Amino acid sequence: MATVETRDIKKHFGEVRAVDGVDLSTKEGEFLVLLGPSGCGKTTLLRMIAGLELQTGGDVLIGGQVVNDLPPRARKIAMVFQSYALYPHMTVFKNIAFPLKAQGVQKELIPQKVAWAAALFGIEGLLHRKPRELSGGERQRVALARALVREPSVFLLDEPLSNLDAKLRAAARDELQQFQRRIGTTTIYVTHDQVEAMGLGDRIAVMQGGKVRQIGTPLEVYDEPADTFVAGFLGSPPMNLIERQDCLVGFRPEHFLPKEAHENRGRLTTLQFRVTRVEYLGADRLVYGALEGRFPDAKVIAKLPSTVMVPIQPGIHYDFAVQDKDLKFFDKATGLRTGPRPLA
Numbered sequence: 399m400a401t402v403e404t405r406d407i408k409k410h411f412g413e414v415r416a417v418d419g420v421d422l423s424t425k426e427g428e429f430l431v432l433l434g435p436s437g438c439g440k441t442t443l444l445r446m447i448a449g450l451e452l453q454t455g456g457d458v459l460i461g462g463q464v465v466n467d468l469p470p471r472a473r474k475i476a477m478v479f480q481s482y483a484l485y486p487h488m489t490v491f492k493n494i495a496f497p498l499k500a501q502g503v504q505k506e507l508i509p510q511k512v513a514w515a516a517a518l519f520g521i522e523g524l525l526h527r528k529p530r531e532l533s534g535g536e537r538q539r540v541a542l543a544r545a546l547v548r549e550p551s552v553f554l555l556d557e558p559l560s561n562l563d564a565k566l567r568a569a570a571r572d573e574l575q576q577f578q579r580r581i582g583t584t585t586i587y588v589t590h591d592q593v594e595a596m597g598l599g600d601r602i603a604v605m606q607g608g609k610v611r612q613i614g615t616p617l618e619v620y621d622e623p624a625d626t627f628v629a630g631f632l633g634s635p636p637m638n639l640i641e642r643q644d645c646l647v648g649f650r651p652e653h654f655l656p657k658e659a660h661e662n663r664g665r666l667t668t669l670q671f672r673v674t675r676v677e678y679l680g681a682d683r684l685v686y687g688a689l690e691g692r693f694p695d696a697k698v699i700a701k702l703p704s705t706v707m708v709p710i711q712p713g714i715h716y717d718f719a720v721q722d723k724d725l726k727f728f729d730k731a732t733g734l735r736t737g738p739r740p741l742a
C-alpha cells in the first residue's frame with residue numbers, strides 16, 4: 399500500500415493546458431475519485447501518475463518518494479483503462495498470468511497467484527475460456543484481475559465500467575468497492591459520472607479545465623460546493639442558481655418544497671413559484687417553473703419526494719420555501735462561494 403501525491407503538476411500540449419497545476423494527496427488505502435466533464439484533464443493526470451505521460455512541470459510522489467524519473471513499471475502501479483484489451487488468443491488464465499511472466503515471477507508460483515486474483519473477482523470458473531467466450535462484465539473482471547495479480551501498491555482506473563450497460567455497471571461498481579475495501583489498495587478512479595463518483599469515493603476531486611475545483615467527501619462536495627461549477631455539476635437535476643445583484647443564490651431542488659411541507663424545521667425563505675410542468679418519476683416529482691416576486695422569471699426546479707402529498711398543477715402559483723441553512727451564495731464574478739447574505 400502507498401499514498402499518491404501530486405504537487406503543482408502540469409501538462410501542456412502546445413496551447414492546451416490539459417492539466418494546469420494540480421495538488422492532490424491520497425490517504426493510505428483511500429478510494430479517491432477524479433470527477434469532471436469530458437476533456438477536463440482526468441486521463442492526462444492519471445497517465446502522469448502512472449508515468450505514461452511526462453509532466454510539463456511539478457512532481458509525482460508515491461509512498462512519499464518523488465518518482466518523476468521512474469519508468470511506469472518501477473512505480474508499482476496497476477492501471478485499467480476504459481478500453482482494456484485482453485489478448486484474444488489467450489485463455490483467461492494466460493491473460494491473468496501474462497504480467498507475472500513478464501515480471502519474471504517463478505513458474506511454480508503463477509497458478510496460485512492467478513487463482514488468488516481470479517477468486518477476488520469470482521471468475522475461477524472461467525480460467526479455461528477465451529475472451530470471446532465471455533460477457534462484457536466477465537471481460538471487465540478479467541481485466542481487473544490481470545491488473546491486480548502483481549499486487550500493486552496503487553490502483554489507477556480510468557472509466558473502467560463505461561463499456562458496460564447500466565445494470566451491469568451498478569453491479570460491477572458494487573463489486574469493485576467491496577473488493578477495494580477488502581484488499582485496501584490505494585485507488586484513484588476516474589469518471590465523468592457523478593452518481594458513480596458519489597457511490598464509490600471516500601473523497602471526490604472535482605475537476606474542470608485542468609484544475610481541481612474542490613476535493614472532499616461526497617457529502618462535502620454535494621452539500622457545501624466551493625463554486626458554481628461544482629454546485630452545477632453534482633446533483634440531478636443540479637442546484638438551482640439565481641442571479642441577484644452581485645451574487646448568485648443556490649439551492650438544491652430537493653430543498654425547494656411547498657411551504658407547508660417544511661413543517662417547523664428552521665428559518666424559511668418563501669418564494670412564489672409559478673409551475674409550468676410536473677414530471678412523475680416514481681419516488682419523486684420534478685416540478686418545473688419560474689419564480690415571481692423578488693426574482694421575476696428565474697427558472698427553477700423542485701424535487702418533491704412522494705411523501706409530500708401536496709397536489710401541484712401546472713399554471714398555478716404556489717408558496718414554496720427553502721430553509722435558510724440550505725441557501726448557498728456565490729460571487730457572480732468569480733463563481734466562488736461567499737458567506738450567507740440576507741435575501742430581503
Ligand SMILES: Nc1ncnc2c1ncn2[C@@H]1O[C@H](COP(=O)(O)OP(=O)(O)O)[C@@H](O)[C@H]1O
Binds near residue numbers: 415
Ligand atoms: N496527446 C495529446 N495531444 C494534444 N492534446 C491532448 C492530448 N491528450 C489530451 N489532450 C487534450 O487535453 C485535454 C484533457 O484531455 P483528457 O485528459 O483526455 O481529458 P478527460 O480524460 O478528462 O476527458 C483535452 O482538451 C484534450 O483534447
Ligand SMILES: [Mg+2]
Binds near residue numbers: 440441442
Ligand atoms: Mg479520459
